[in-house]
Amino acid sequence: MHVLVTGGAGFIGSNLVRALLSGGHQVFVVDDMSTGSAANLDPRAGFRKMDILDDGLVELVAQVAPEFVVHLAAQASVTVSLRDPERDRAVNAEGTRRVAAAARAAGVRRMLSASSAAVYGEPESLPLQESASTVPMNPYGSSKLEAEGLLAAELAGSATDYASLRFSNVYGPRQDAAGEGGVVAIFCDRIGKGEKPVVFGDGSQTRDFIYVGDVVGAIVQALTSDAALAYDEIPGSPYNISTGERISVDGLIMALRPAAGYFGPVTYVAAREGDIVHSALDPSRAEHAFGWQAGVELETGIAATWRWFSALS
Numbered sequence: 684m685h686v687l688v689t690g691g692a693g694f695i696g697s698n699l700v701r702a703l704l705s706g707g708h709q710v711f712v713v714d715d716m717s718t719g720s721a722a723n724l725d726p727r728a729g730f731r732k733m734d735i736l737d738d739g740l741v742e743l744v745a746q747v748a749p750e751f752v753v754h755l756a757a758q759a760s761v762t763v764s765l766r767d768p769e770r771d772r773a774v775n776a777e778g779t780r781r782v783a784a785a786a787r788a789a790g791v792r793r794m795l796s797a798s799s800a801a802v803y804g805e806p807e808s809l810p811l812q813e814s815a816s817t818v819p820m821n822p823y824g825s826s827k828l829e830a831e832g833l834l835a836a837e838l839a840g841s842a843t844d845y846a847s848l849r850f851s852n853v854y855g856p857r858q859d860a861a862g863e864g865g866v867v868a869i870f871c872d873r874i875g876k877g878e879k880p881v882v883f884g885d886g887s888q889t890r891d892f893i894y895v896g897d898v899v900g901a902i903v904q905a906l907t908s909d910a911a912l913a914y915d916e917i918p919g920s921p922y923n924i925s926t927g928e929r930i931s932v933d934g935l936i937m938a939l940r941p942a943a944g945y946f947g948p949v950t951y952v953a954a955r956e957g958d959i960v961h962s963a964l965d966p967s968r969a970e971h972a973f974g975w976q977a978g979v980e981l982e983t984g985i986a987a988t989w990r991w992f993s994a995l996s
C-alpha cells in the first residue's frame with residue numbers, strides 16, 4: 684500500500700506509520716509539527732512539514748499520489764478548543780474538508796478520517812452506537828462532528844471511499860503526558876518522576892480505554908477491507924473504534940500498579956466540571972463492516988505503555 688498520513692508525527696500517527704513501514708508499505712507524512720515530535724518521525728517515510736490548511740496541500744497530495752489517505756492531523760485538545768474555538772474549527776472541520784478535497788482530486792481510493800467519542804456528548808444509554816444522538820459538549824466535539832459531515836459532502840458519489848473512525852480513549856507508547864486527554868500517559872509520567880497520581884473525582888468514573896496498537900490494527904483493517912465503507916444513513920460514515928468495555932480510573936490504576944511496581948498513595952481531588960461520568964462505545968459496526976475487534980487486554984497494554992515511559996526516564 685502507498686499511504687499518506689496526516690498527523691503522522693503525533694501519538695496515534697507515529698504508531699501507525701511504524702506499523703505500516705514494518706509491513707513493507709510506502710508512507711508519506713504531512714504534519715505541521717504543532718504538537719507532533721521530531722523524534723516520532725521515521726526516516727523511512729517521506730515527510731513534508733505543512734499545515735493542512737496550506738493552499739499547497741492539493742498539489743502535494745497530487746504529487747505524492749497515494750492510494751490511501753489516513754487523516755489524523757487535528758487540534759486534539761479540548762482545553763485548547765475552549766480557549767480558541769475558531770482555530771479548532773479551522774483545523775478540524777475546514778482542514779478535514781481540504782484533505783478530503785485533495786484526496787478526491789488525486790483519485791485516492793479510500794480516505795479514513797479520525798473522529799472522536801466527543802461527538803456524542805452526554806450518553807443516554809451505554810454502550811453508544813453510531814446512531815446515538817450527537818450533542819457535543821465542547822468546541823472540539825463540535826468541530827469533529829462537523830468534519831464528519833464535510834468528509835461526506837466532499838466524497839459522497841466520488842471514486843474515493845471514506846469513513847470517519849470515532850476513537851474512544853486511546854492510550855499507549857508515545858502519548859504526550861502534557862496533553863489533558865491521556866490519563867494513562869499522565870499517570871505513567873508522574874509515577875516515573877516519583878510523584879503520586881492525581882485523580883479528578885472519586886475514581887469510579889469510567890471510560891472505554893483502547894490500546895493504540897488496537898487502533899492501528901483497526902486503521903489497517905479498514906484500509907485493506909474489500910468492502911466499501913461509506914454508507915448513507917449517517918453523514919461521514921462513522922465507525923466506533925473502541926472496546927465496548929467500561930474501565931474505571933481506579934481500575935486503570937490497579938492495572939498500572941504491578942506493571943510500574945507502584946503501591947503508594949493516590950491523590951483524589953474534586954471532579955472537573957463538565958466531565959462525563961461514564962462512557963463506552965459499541966464497536967460492533969466496525970466488526971461487521973471490516974472484521975475488526977480490539978484484542979489487547981488492559982494489563983498487557985498498560986504494561987507496554989509503562990515500559991515505554993520508563994525507558995524515557
Ligand SMILES: NC(=O)c1ccc[n+]([C@@H]2O[C@H](COP(=O)([O-])OP(=O)(O)OC[C@H]3O[C@@H](n4cnc5c(N)ncnc54)[C@H](O)[C@@H]3O)[C@@H](O)[C@H]2O)c1
Nearest residue numbers: 690692693694695715716717718719734735756757797853
Ligand atoms: N488520543 C486520543 O485518545 C484520541 C481520541 C479520539 C480521537 N482522536 C483523534 O485522533 C487523531 C490523532 O490524535 P493524537 O492523540 O495522535 O493527537 P496528536 O496531537 O499527538 O497528533 C496530531 C498531529 O497532528 C499534527 N497537526 C495538528 N494540526 C495540524 C495542522 N493544521 N496541519 C498539519 N498537522 C497538524 C500535530 O503536529 C500532531 O503531530 C486526532 O484527529 C484526534 O482528534 C484521538
